[in-house]
Amino acid sequence: MRRRDVSIAIVGSGFSGIGLAIRLKQAGFTDITVFEKADDLGGVWRDNTYPGAACDAPSHLYSYSFEPKHDWSRRFAEQPEILAYLRHCAAKYDINPHIRFGTEVVEARYAPGQWTLRTDDGAQHRFHLLVAACGQLSNPARPPIPGLDAFPGPAFHSAEWNHDLDFTGRHVAVIGNGASAIQFVPIIAPKTASLTVFQLEAHWISPKPDRVYPAWRKRLNQRIPLLSKLSRLGVFVWFEALLNPVLINSRRWRPILSPHVRALCHAALRQVKDRRLRERLTPDYEVGCKRILTSSDYYTALQLPHVHLQTTPVTEVASDALLTADGRSHRTDTIILATGFRSQDFVAPMRVIGRHGLDLNTVWKDGARAYLGMTVPNFPNFFLMYGPNTNVGSGSIVHMLESQITYIVQAARFLATGPAALDVRENTLEAFDAETQHRLARSVWNTGGCDSWYLDTEHRNTNNWPGSMTEYRRRTRHLNPNDYTVLPAS
Structure with missing residues (x-):
C-alpha cells in the first residue's frame, strides 16, 4: 500500500519521456512533470524535419506495445506520421497538462531525499525522483572546420533544416553520408545545379523494403489487430534471431550469417555502374561495425551527372568553396x-x-557508465533513459525504452512505500560494466575495423547493448532492491 506520494520529474518529451509519463499515470502516480525545452513534444521526431526523414525500423515495431497503431501509411513511417503518433499518445493519455514547454533544465542538484531542478528562467523545482529522458541523439555534432562559421551562404545541420531555402540552381555541399544524408540527398539532388557529398567513411547499405500500405490492408489491420501484431512479431524475430547475432557474437554466428548480410548489401551496390565510384562506396570494414543503413535510392542519386562523391577530407571552408x-x-x-x-x-x-557534490560529467570523464544503462552510484533516485550501453545495433529502441519504463515504474512504487532514496551500489555497477565491456570486446562494433559513434575517444563502447533485446527485457523486468543502498531522508 502506498504510504506517500512520489513527485517525479522527466526531462525530455520524446518516445522516452512520453512513454514513461503514460505508464506512471497508469500506475497511479499523479505528481509528474515533464520538462521540455522546445515548444512541442517529439524529441528527434520534432527536430529532424529534413526531406525524406523516416525511421529505418518498420513502423509496427517502432511504436509502443501498449498503444499499437494499426493504420500506418507505409512500412517505414516518415517523420510527420511518427510525430503525429506521439502527439496522439500524449493526448489520449492526457499527458500534455503535465508538460512544461519552453522550459530547459540547466541544473539538477541532489539533497537528501530530493532533487532540486533549476530551469533557464531561474525557477527552482523539487522532486523525489528525476529521470533524464534526453536520449543519445539530441545534440547535433558540428565539425571544427576552419572557416565554417564565417561561410556567407546558407549553412545548417540536417537536424536544423532550413525549410525556406529553395535548392533550385544551387551548388550544394553535403558533409557526411550517414543515416540522414542517404534520406535527403535523393530528394534534393534533382533540384540542384550541383551536389557534392563529402563522404567521411563508406557505409554498408541494404535495400529498403519500403512500401505504401493499401487502404484494404489498413482496414484489415484495424478489424483484425492480430495481423499488425504478427507483423510486429515477425520484424522482431528478424532482428533478434538473424541480424543481432551477426553483431554481438563473433565466434559462433557471425561467420555463418555475416556473408548473407554482406551479399544483400553488395546486391544494392551493383546498381552503381561506375567501377571506381562503386569502389569508393564499398566499406573496408566488417559489415555491422557501423549501423547498417537502408536505402533504395541513394546510389541512384549519386549517379546523377551533376552529383559528385568526394572521399578526401575537407580542410577549410572558403567564401564560395570547400x-x-x-x-x-x-x-x-x-x-x-x-x-x-x-x-x-x-x-x-x-x-x-x-551526493558529496559529485558532478556527473566529472564522474564520466573516462567514459559514461550506468547500471543497466539507467543508474549511477552517488546519484540517488536518478534514472537515465536511452543511457549508456542501451543502444541497439539492430531492432527498435522503443522496445528497449519500454523495458526501462517498467524498471523505473517499479522504482517509483518502491519509493512510495517509504524509503527516501535508492542509490545503486558501486560494486553492482562495476560488475555490470565489466561484463558489458567484456562482451562488447568480441562484438563487431569493437572488432570490425571501423570508427563509429558507438565508441568514445578512448575507443570504449559507451553506447551499445551487448546482447539481445529479449535479454535486456528479462534483466529489467524486476528491480532488485539488493542492488541498491536505501538512503534515509536526512
Whole structure:
C-alpha cells in the first residue's frame, strides 16, 4: 500500500519521456512533470524535419506495445506520421497538462531525499525522483572546420533544416553520408545545379523494403489487430534471431550469417555502374561495425551527372568553396552538415550534481557508465533513459525504452512505500560494466575495423547493448532492491 506520494520529474518529451509519463499515470502516480525545452513534444521526431526523414525500423515495431497503431501509411513511417503518433499518445493519455514547454533544465542538484531542478528562467523545482529522458541523439555534432562559421551562404545541420531555402540552381555541399544524408540527398539532388557529398567513411547499405500500405490492408489491420501484431512479431524475430547475432557474437554466428548480410548489401551496390565510384562506396570494414543503413535510392542519386562523391577530407571552408586535403577547391554556395550527434552527451547541456557534490560529467570523464544503462552510484533516485550501453545495433529502441519504463515504474512504487532514496551500489555497477565491456570486446562494433559513434575517444563502447533485446527485457523486468543502498531522508 502506498504510504506517500512520489513527485517525479522527466526531462525530455520524446518516445522516452512520453512513454514513461503514460505508464506512471497508469500506475497511479499523479505528481509528474515533464520538462521540455522546445515548444512541442517529439524529441528527434520534432527536430529532424529534413526531406525524406523516416525511421529505418518498420513502423509496427517502432511504436509502443501498449498503444499499437494499426493504420500506418507505409512500412517505414516518415517523420510527420511518427510525430503525429506521439502527439496522439500524449493526448489520449492526457499527458500534455503535465508538460512544461519552453522550459530547459540547466541544473539538477541532489539533497537528501530530493532533487532540486533549476530551469533557464531561474525557477527552482523539487522532486523525489528525476529521470533524464534526453536520449543519445539530441545534440547535433558540428565539425571544427576552419572557416565554417564565417561561410556567407546558407549553412545548417540536417537536424536544423532550413525549410525556406529553395535548392533550385544551387551548388550544394553535403558533409557526411550517414543515416540522414542517404534520406535527403535523393530528394534534393534533382533540384540542384550541383551536389557534392563529402563522404567521411563508406557505409554498408541494404535495400529498403519500403512500401505504401493499401487502404484494404489498413482496414484489415484495424478489424483484425492480430495481423499488425504478427507483423510486429515477425520484424522482431528478424532482428533478434538473424541480424543481432551477426553483431554481438563473433565466434559462433557471425561467420555463418555475416556473408548473407554482406551479399544483400553488395546486391544494392551493383546498381552503381561506375567501377571506381562503386569502389569508393564499398566499406573496408566488417559489415555491422557501423549501423547498417537502408536505402533504395541513394546510389541512384549519386549517379546523377551533376552529383559528385568526394572521399578526401575537407580542410577549410572558403567564401564560395570547400577546400580538401588534396588541394582541390569545390564550388559551393550552400552547406548541409549531415554529421550526426554528440552521442556521448547523455544529459547535456543539463548539469547533474549528486551526493558529496559529485558532478556527473566529472564522474564520466573516462567514459559514461550506468547500471543497466539507467543508474549511477552517488546519484540517488536518478534514472537515465536511452543511457549508456542501451543502444541497439539492430531492432527498435522503443522496445528497449519500454523495458526501462517498467524498471523505473517499479522504482517509483518502491519509493512510495517509504524509503527516501535508492542509490545503486558501486560494486553492482562495476560488475555490470565489466561484463558489458567484456562482451562488447568480441562484438563487431569493437572488432570490425571501423570508427563509429558507438565508441568514445578512448575507443570504449559507451553506447551499445551487448546482447539481445529479449535479454535486456528479462534483466529489467524486476528491480532488485539488493542492488541498491536505501538512503534515509536526512
